[in-house]
Amino acid sequence: MSRVLLRSLFALAVVAAAVLIGWRVLKPAEVLATVRPPLAPARMDGPGATGQLATAPLIVAGQVRVYASKRQVRADAPVDAKTVYTAVWSFRRWPEQLSGVVASGATVVSRWSDGDLVAIDGATGRIVWRAAGPPGPGFEGHRTGSATVWAPAGLRVAGPSVLVTAGGQLFAYAMSTGTPIWSATCAQAFTTAAAAQVVCPSGVFDAATGAPVASFPPGPYTPVGCDVASSSCAGLRDGAGHGWLTTSPAPVRATPLDRPDADVAAGLVVDPDGHAVDAVTGAARHDYPAGTQVLGASSGRAVLLTPDRTLLAVDPRTGVTIASFPLVHKREGTDWDPGRWQVTERYVAVERLRPDRPDDPDTPGYYFSADPVVVAAI
Numbered sequence: 001m002s003r004v005l006l007r008s009l010f011a012l013a014v015v016a017a018a019v020l021i022g023w024r025v026l027k028p029a030e031v032l033a034t035v036r037p038p039l040a041p042a043r044m045d046g047p048g049a050t051g052q053l054a055t056a057p058l059i060v061a062g063q064v065r066v067y068a069s070k071r072q073v074r075a076d077a078p079v080d081a082k083t084v085y086t087a088v089w090s091f092r093r094w095p096e097q098l099s100g101v102v103a104s105g106a107t108v109v110s111r112w113s114d115g116d117l118v119a120i121d122g123a124t125g126r127i128v129w130r131a132a133g134p135p136g137p138g139f140e141g142h143r144t145g146s147a148t149v150w151a152p153a154g155l156r157v158a159g160p161s162v163l164v165t166a167g168g169q170l171f172a173y174a175m176s177t178g179t180p181i182w183s184a185t186c187a188q189a190f191t192t193a194a195a196a197q198v199v200c201p202s203g204v205f206d207a208a209t210g211a212p213v214a215s216f217p218p219g220p221y222t223p224v225g226c227d228v229a230s231s232s233c234a235g236l237r238d239g240a241g242h243g244w245l246t247t248s249p250a251p252v253r254a255t256p257l258d259r260p261d262a263d264v265a266a267g268l269v270v271d272p273d274g275h276a277v278d279a280v281t282g283a284a285r286h287d288y289p290a291g292t293q294v295l296g297a298s299s300g301r302a303v304l305l306t307p308d309r310t311l312l313a314v315d316p317r318t319g320v321t322i323a324s325f326p327l328v329h330k331r332e333g334t335d336w337d338p339g340r341w342q343v344t345e346r347y348v349a350v351e352r353l354r355p356d357r358p359d360d361p362d363t364p365g366y367y368f369s370a371d372p373v374v375v376a377a378i
Contacts, residue, residue, distance in 0.1 A: 034089040034125030039063055039077040042346075047313070047323040047378055051082035052332070052371040056146035056351055058228065059344045060122040061106040064088065068098050068145035073110045075122060079347055080377055089125025091118065099136030100152020102162060102229045104175050109162050111136045111155050117162070119178060129178035134166035142361040144373060146340040146351045150228040156189055157231045158207035159196025165189055170200065172210060182210030190223040190230040192246035199223070199236065199246075215250040217242065224257060225264040227296060228342050234297065235264045235279070243269075245279055254279040263294035265302040268316035270294050276302075276319060285319030288312075295350070296343030298378050303343050309334035311348065313378050329374050336368040349375045 042062070043050075057065030057079075064075040067084070074090035097113040106122045115135045119128040136155075141148035156163040161172045161181065170186035173179060186200035196207040201220050204213040217238040224243070225234030235245050235257055243257020245267070256262060256269040256277050263270055270276045274288040291307040301322055304312040313323040327350065328334060339351035352368035360366065 029094050031092045032090075032125065032127065033087070037123055039088060039123060040081075042078040042080045042377075045080070045377055047376070048325050049327060049329040049374055049376045050080035050347075051375050052329045052369075053084050053349075053373040053375065054144070054371045055084060056141075056144045056149055056340065056373050057342075057349055057375070058101055058103060058108075058149035059342060059347050059349060060103045060108055062344065062346050063106065064122050066101060066103070066108055066122065066149065068101055068139070068141050068148035070097055070139040070141075071095070073098055073101055073108070073120075075108070075125070080375065083371070089120070091120060091125070091127075097138040098141075098148060099138070100155035100229075101149045102152060102155050102157045102231070104157050104162070107175060109155075109157075109175070111152065111164065113138050117164070117173065117178060119175075131173055131178035131180070133164050133171060133173070134169075136164075136166070143367065144339075144351055146373075150340045150342055150351075152229055156191050156198070156229055158191035158198050161196075161198075161207045163189060163191070163198060163207070170198070172198075172207065181208075184210055190221075190226060190233050190236075192236075193232045193234050194247045195249040197246070197249075199233075217244065217251070224262075225294065225296070234266075243279075252280060256282050265294045265304075266297040266300055266316040268294075268302040268314065268319075270302075270304065276314070278316070285316070286314070286321075293338065295338075295341055295348060298343050298348070299345050301378075303348060303378060305338060305350070309336070311376060311378070323378055325376070327374055327376060332369070332374075339372075343378075346377060347375060348378055349373055 055067045064077045066075045072092040074087040076085040099111040101110050108120045108122045110118050115133040117131045117133050154165040162175050164171045168187050170184050172182045189200050198205045198207050204216045219239050222237040223233040243254040244251035245254045267279045269279045274290045274292050276285045293305045295303040301313040302316050309327045311327045336352040339353045341350040352372045357366045
C-alpha cells in the first residue's frame, strides 16, 4: 500500500514539475535586448551592390536594417554590411505574432496580433511608447519577411501619424506619443507623398487631424508610385482612370499616368514599353528597354530596373542617367524576377524570385537563392 502511495505521490510531483516548467517556458512573455550606440557607420562606397541577405530589411534613417520574423522584430547595422550581422537590438513577444512594421524617421513601429503597437527607437532599441489597437493578422512574411516590413497589412505612415485599418475602420495614432488622435470609416488606405494625406475609398483625410480634404477628384482611387507600406504615394488614378500627381497639397493632373500600366517616380512616368516622359508636360525624356520597371525615387532621382537587371538612377528633368550598374553581388546571375523592394535616399533593397517559381512562397525553389535579397548603394 505504501509503495502505491509513494508511486502516486512521485507521479503527482513529476506532473506538477512538468506543468511548472511548461508554464515558465510557454507563459506570455516579452524579451527586449539592446546594445549601446554608436552604431557601426556605413562605408559610403560608390554606387553598386553592397551585400545579399536571407531576410528583407526595412532600412531605417540610413542607420539600421530592421527584420521581421514570426514573433520578433530585430535590427542590425551598418546598412551596407555584406550579410546579416548580430542584432543591435531585438524585441520578442510570446505567444503573439508580428503583423507588420513601419518607420518614420528613426522610430520603428511594430503591430502585433493582439493589437498592440510598440514604437522603438531604431538607434538604441529603447521602447518609446506603446498603445492598444485592434487585433492584427498573424505573421505573413514567409521566409524573407518582406510582406511584413515592405507591405504590412493594415499599417501605414503619413506625416505625424501612424495608421491602422481593421474591420472597415481607420485609426490614427500620433507617431511621437502613440496617442489616438482620430478615426474614420475606411476599409483600405494609402497615403500621399508631400501632403501627408490619407486616401480611402470613402474620401481623403488630413493625416494629422482627420479633417476631410475636398481638393481631390472623385474616386475610387488607385495608388501609383508608392514607397513601402503603400505610403508616400507619388500619384494616383481617379475613378475615371485619370492620372494625378500627389506630391503637393492639391493633386496635379498628370495625363501620362492615364495609361493604366504606367508608373511614376520623382516626376518621371515610365510605361512598360520603356518610354519615359515628364509626368505633367508629357515631354519625352528617354527610351529604355521594354519591361523596365520603376522602383522608386531616391534623392530626387528616379530609380529604374531594366530587364537585364541593370539598376539606373535617372535625373527626371533631363533623362540623363546618373548611375548605372548590374544589380548583382559577386558572381551571382541576373536570371531572377523582382519580388518586393524598398528605395531610400541612399540605398535600394530588392527581393529576388525564381522565374519558374511555384505558387507557394513556402515551397522550395520559390526564391532565387538562399540569400535572395540584394542591397545596393545608389
